[in-house]
Amino acid sequence: MYKTIEETAVDLGMSEEQILRLVYEGRIRSVYDGQQVLINSGQFTTYFEQLERIKEEIDIWRSTPIPEDIDVKDED
Template sequence: MYYKSVEETAKDLGMPQSQVLKYIYEGRIKAIFDGEQFIVNTGQFDSYFNQLERIKEEIEIWRNTPIPEDMDVKDED
């Protein structure tokens, strides 16, 4: 297990520290209070980051897929 501070976690997730703290208080992010600060187990984000990478790859594939030629559609007007 690897632990990070709220500041590091916020930076990794791309959100403000206040949002990370809010999620900790709501129980949406699991954290431990070590007597001075909250520390966050980063293992809980593994699937999130894996899904994010997969989505980025799928978007890149979609962007690089050429647009098919137009079918010969007759105008009825």
């Protein structure tokens, strides 16, 4: 599904200027239909899947308790 710059900016939570800059840099693939720049929203599915996986890994990492160091000696 193709979306305009404005719609893509809302979906990604970024400003239109940032989206346009990423398009001009070639980091976001787009097509120009003669009137406006259109972006295929399917190219972001992998990004969102990876983002969710990373969030899950960070949650697991944060919930893992720190093991006690066996080299620590009580000097009291």
